[in-house]
Amino acid sequence: MSEVLPYSGLTGMADAVLSEVAALAKLACDTGETASINLTAMPLTRQDREAIETRLGRGEVEATVDAGGRCDVWETAYAGVWFVRYRGLDDRVATEAIEICPSPLILMSHPDDRRVAATRLGEDLRAAASAAA
Amino acid sequence: MTLLDFARGPALEASLFIFVAGVIWRCVGTLLLPWRLVRVEPRKGASSPWVAALKGVLVKLWPYDTFAKSGVVQFVNGYIFHAGFAVVFLLFAPHILFIKGVTGLSWPSLPNNVIMMIGVVTAASLVVALVFRVTSPVLRLISRVDDYISWFLTFLPVATGLMAAAHLGLRYETLLSLHILSFCALLVWFPFGKLMHAFLFAFSRAVTGVRMGQRGAAI
Amino acid sequence: MATPLLNPPAPGRTLGESLQQRGVSRRALLKYAAYLGGLMAMPASTTQAFAEGLASARRQSVIWLSFQECTGCTESVTRPFSPTFESMIFDLISLDYHETLQTASGEAAEEARLKAMADNKGKYIVVVEGAIPAKDGGIYSTIAGQTNLDMLRDTVKDALAVVAVGTCASFGGIPKANPNPTGAGPASDFVTAKPVIAIPGCPPIAEAMAGTIAYMISFGKLPELDQRGRPKAFYGETIHDRCYRRPFYERGQFADSFDDEGARRGYCLYKVGCKGPVTYNSCATLKWNGGVSFPIQSGHGCLGCSEPDFWDQGGFYRPLSASLHNLGLPLAAAGVAGVALGAGAAWTARRHLASRGQDVATPEGKKP
Numbered sequence: 001m002s003e004v005l006p007y008s009g010l011t012g013m014a015d016a017v018l019s020e021v022a023a024l025a026k027l028a029c030d031t032g033e034t035a036s037i038n039l040t041a042m043p044l045t046r047q048d049r050e051a052i053e054t055r056l057g058r059g060e061v062e063a064t065v066d067a068g069g070r071c072d073v074w075e076t077a078y079a080g081v082w083f084v085r086y087r088g089l090d091d092r093v094a095t096e097a098i099e100i101c102p103s104p105l106i107l108m109s110h111p112d113d114r115r116v117a118a119t120r121l122g123e124d125l126r127a128a129a130s131a132a133a
Numbered sequence: 134m135t136l137l138d139f140a141r142g143p144a145l146e147a148s149l150f151i152f153v154a155g156v157i158w159r160c161v162g163t164l165l166l167p168w169r170l171v172r173v174e175p176r177k178g179a180s181s182p183w184v185a186a187l188k189g190v191l192v193k194l195w196p197y198d199t200f201a202k203s204g205v206v207q208f209v210n211g212y213i214f215h216a217g218f219a220v221v222f223l224l225f226a227p228h229i230l231f232i233k234g235v236t237g238l239s240w241p242s243l244p245n246n247v248i249m250m251i252g253v254v255t256a257a258s259l260v261v262a263l264v265f266r267v268t269s270p271v272l273r274l275i276s277r278v279d280d281y282i283s284w285f286l287t288f289l290p291v292a293t294g295l296m297a298a299a300h301l302g303l304r305y306e307t308l309l310s311l312h313i314l315s316f317c318a319l320l321v322w323f324p325f326g327k328l329m330h331a332f333l334f335a336f337s338r339a340v341t342g343v344r345m346g347q348r349g350a351a352i
Numbered sequence: 353m354a355t356p357l358l359n360p361p362a363p364g365r366t367l368g369e370s371l372q373q374r375g376v377s378r379r380a381l382l383k384y385a386a387y388l389g390g391l392m393a394m395p396a397s398t399t400q401a402f403a404e405g406l407a408s409a410r411r412q413s414v415i416w417l418s419f420q421e422c423t424g425c426t427e428s429v430t431r432p433f434s435p436t437f438e439s440m441i442f443d444l445i446s447l448d449y450h451e452t453l454q455t456a457s458g459e460a461a462e463e464a465r466l467k468a469m470a471d472n473k474g475k476y477i478v479v480v481e482g483a484i485p486a487k488d489g490g491i492y493s494t495i496a497g498q499t500n501l502d503m504l505r506d507t508v509k510d511a512l513a514v515v516a517v518g519t520c521a522s523f524g525g526i527p528k529a530n531p532n533p534t535g536a537g538p539a540s541d542f543v544t545a546k547p548v549i550a551i552p553g554c555p556p557i558a559e560a561m562a563g564t565i566a567y568m569i570s571f572g573k574l575p576e577l578d579q580r581g582r583p584k585a586f587y588g589e590t591i592h593d594r595c596y597r598r599p600f601y602e603r604g605q606f607a608d609s610f611d612d613e614g615a616r617r618g619y620c621l622y623k624v625g626c627k628g629p630v631t632y633n634s635c636a637t638l639k640w641n642g643g644v645s646f647p648i649q650s651g652h653g654c655l656g657c658s659e660p661d662f663w664d665q666g667g668f669y670r671p672l673s674a675s676l677h678n679l680g681l682p683l684a685a686a687g688v689a690g691v692a693l694g695a696g697a698a699w700t701a702r703r704h705l706a707s708r709g710q711d712v713a714t715p716e717g718k719k720p
Contacts (some may be wrong), residue, residue, distance in 0.1 A: 006598060032364055036396030040638065068380030068440060086383050089642050095390045105400060106386075110378035112407065137630065142676035144664075149679060151685045157690025158697065165698030225672035226604055228622060235683070245602045261585060305590060308632040311652065336583030 013044050017098075021056075023101045026091055034101035038091070056081060056098070065106055069094070069122040109127055137306050140313035149235070149316035155324025156332060164334055176349030189342015194275050210261050218291070221248055249298060256291045259284065275343055285328045289315035296349030353426050357651045360392060376443070380389055381406055384440045385570070388563045392585035392640060404572030406444060413468055416450040419500040420493050420527040421482025422534055424696030425518035426452055428555035429562070431641060441464070441562040444569055448476070451495075451686075462496050471512060477568070478546075479509040480504065480539040483527040485519040487535025504542055513574065514539055517561055519657055522581070523552035529663035531648045537543055538580065550581040554657035560586040582632065591654045592626035594636035597621070615651060625669035626653030633658040645657040674684070 010055030017037065024035040038051065065071035070087040081103045086095035099105075109117075134142075180188070196204045222228055226242035263284055266272045281351040293315045295301075297308035322328065345352045368378060385403035386396075394402070418426075424518075430453070447453065448468035449461070456464050468476060482500075485492040490501035498506075503517050508514055516539040519525040527536035534656050540548045567575045575583040592598065600606070600620040607615035608623055620626070628636075631654050635646040647654055653669075656662040666676040 005673055038390045038396060041393065065379060066378055068383050069382060071379075085493070086387060088387075092642060094642075095387045097386070097390070097396065099396075104377055106382055110382075113372070113378050116372050138665070138676065139660070141674075142701040145675045146679060148679045150682050154688035154690040154693065156692035161691050161694025162697035162701075163694075165695060167702050207425075226606065227671070228623065231673045231675065234671070235679050240678055242604045244604045250453050300593075308485075309630065329359055 003062045008045055008047065010047050011043075011045055013042065014055070017042070017044075017048075017052055018055060021081060021100065024076065028080060028100050034099070036100070037098045038095065039097060040095045052098075053083065056083065059108060063107060067106070071106060073107055087112055135306070136310040138311075140310040140317070144314055144317045148320040152320035152323055156329070159324055159329055159337075160332055163333065171347065173347075175347040179349045180346055182343045182346065185342045185346025186339035187342070188346070189340070189352060190338045192342075207262075207265050210258050210265070214255055214258040216263060218259060221252045221255060221291070221294070222336050224248065242333050245298070249295070251299075252295050256288070256295060259288045259291065263288075277323060279326045282322065286315070286319045286322050287328070291320055293305075353683075355583070365410050365411070366407060367411055369458060370411065370504040371443060372432065376418075378407060378442070379403050382564070384566070388566050388639045389583050391634075392563050392583075394585070399601050402567075402570050405572070406566060409444075409569045409572075411446045411653070412444060412565070413449050413466055413472040413512075414445045414448060414479055414565075415465060415476055416479040416481065417482050417500075417504060417507060418495075419480065419482035419504070419521070420534070421518065421520050422526075423452055424480070424555040425452070425481045425521075425561075428553075429517070429558050431558055441565060443564060445477075448472075457497075460471065465507070469507065473510045475512050475563070476509050477511075478512055479515045479517050480521040481680050483524050483538060485527065485534035485536045486542070487533075492534035501542060504539065508543050508546050509668065512545055513568070514543050514546050515561075515564070516540065516548055516550045516552075516581075518556055519552040519554045519659075519662070522658075524554035525554065525658035526663055547573060548581055549577065550585065551584060552580075552587075552658040553633055554655070556658070557634055557640060558560055559638055560634060578632070582658075585631040586638075587631065589634075590639075591631050591633060591636045591648070594634075595628055595648060596636065597648060598660040601714070610651070618651075621651075621653040623649060623652050623671055625671055625673055627665065627668075628658075629658035629672060630658040633663075641644070691720075 009079060017039070020037060022039070027033055028035065037064070037066075039052070059075035061073075061075040061078065063073045065073060069089075072080060072085040072087070075082050075127050080100060080102060082099045082101065084099055084104050084106060085096040086094045157181070179185070183189065196208050212252045220243070223232075224243040225245075229239050229242055235281045237301060266284070267275055290312060293308060293312040296303075297305065302308070303311075319328075323331075360445065365373075368381070371381065372378075382403045385406060386399045389396070389399045389402050416426075427720070449465040451461065453465070454461060464604070484500045484504055486501060490499035493500045494502060505687065506541070516522040520527060520536075521539045524532075524536055524538045527534060528538075538550075540550070549564060551564060553560065562577060563585065565584075567585075567703070575585055578587060580587075592601075595601075597618065597620045601622060605619045606623045607619045607621055609615070609625050610624060615621075615624075616641075620629075628648065635654070636648070639646045639649070655668050656665060668675075670676070
């Protein structure tokens, strides 16, 4: 039995969330403090979620991250406001969040990964060179 | 056994037993009391005893003109409490389920927010009643411990019910247990104090009606 | 993502390093931390710390003891069977002993357990699944000739902490239900010297177990627990307070019986015995099998399966506000008692009046 909600349509939560985004975006510019709003745990209807996504729109950057399952990241039409959607089993949405930051952490390469990768790149190049020789 | 299990189980069973046995004891005991012998004939044109009894009960439902002005606020407050208590007790869905469990009867309920509002009004009217009792010199003079205990044990279920519904103060299951236990306390006290007026008021008013009726006095 | 039992980690490696060896980047850990952190209502600012904590931790040794249980808790926790980040918990822990899942058996299995205990002395987590029978020295459940009681006491001696998974281990569950012939009790009855965390539920939600273990690995401490030892992050709210059918409850729209009009419309299930108001769990928010559904959504009231003694609450279909006991007979007896007392009282009163010489009459006021 699919969830038959006793309420549907826009509940006003979309406006509340977007107001919070606006306030946090301003704060981030003034103080440099980044923030994240987890949308999964909120009591949002389908229409609320669609409204939030539609009103924030899409910007210049779109990325797909393949780390332990798919992850969709895009910058909204408002610079510094990013949408992050983590997918799990069967591509169902596991967590989604609005991140107010220069760039979401998930897009950045971790120092430990970079160190290992740099070493590996050197080794791979050396191996290719000795194979050619 | 958690507090809730105790409240819903042995506490409810024991207190309901005491309530039913006690109320029936007092009502049967009253009904089986002998009537006093009256050595005079009833006045000509006096209504039958049964009609007079009914009149006795109904007439007291509103204060006499003489006392109307001074007593009407207190009287109306009393009605507000009784009506509110009845609505909350009888028309709240979980309460109806409790009654259904005991008697098998059930009926439609009111929405929760309506019950909540009426519950708040009921609690307020109880507080007003206590204020009357404490500030009026007459009421203070004639009040006994019984009156205050009866007030307290009536107020407690209303207050704890509102607190449980509002999740106020303690964990919900604790508030629910306290609500049920306060109802048990009310049930246990009921047959032994002023709360028995709920049943006995009809008998005493009826007797007054009959006595006055025999004399042909309008009441 | 390889399963932990087939790819034992090299000793001394951090989780970050061993995951990297298998090509799992720190992004996956970050995603996992964000997912679990979101479930546990941790502030978003802690996600990075959570991920860093996991990366720098050592693989956590876990010894999973199975006692009077149905293995449902294991089933629930291992449900994400295809390799996705939900099954990542098995990369974070080293499941050194689990009777159902491990490949070793017999003496070899018991030796593996003892070796894991010795190798990780003071640092391993003991997971207990199932209740422990205590009657008659605990002989009603034995493994390899050893009673569950003895095995539990031996294993927790050098443990870091004990996690009681499922309602049987947390509160006694079905083995403890009336009349409890084996004297079954929860792990906390028999473990007093180590912290015991309860992850109840029949079975518990997989994420409750994964989130709690991951938190302990990352932050090196127990999450905040309620007075029954359950993590508040997963057991802090009742089903009722997060149920999507709550507005129906408030409006007074109920299903009166299964499959009636109200039930088909998805109305509140309070009248058919839902125990949501007094049950603490995350079923209404996290749901089961990765958010597919939960009992109420599927049309059945909450059983209260993460609460103690939920089997002995008078029946799953008895409403929460109804009395636990059947009152027909006691109240009939009360009626009889009342009549007897009343008659007795009236008789005493009549005798008293007669002895004082007062005349009695019929109700019409005439001499009888």
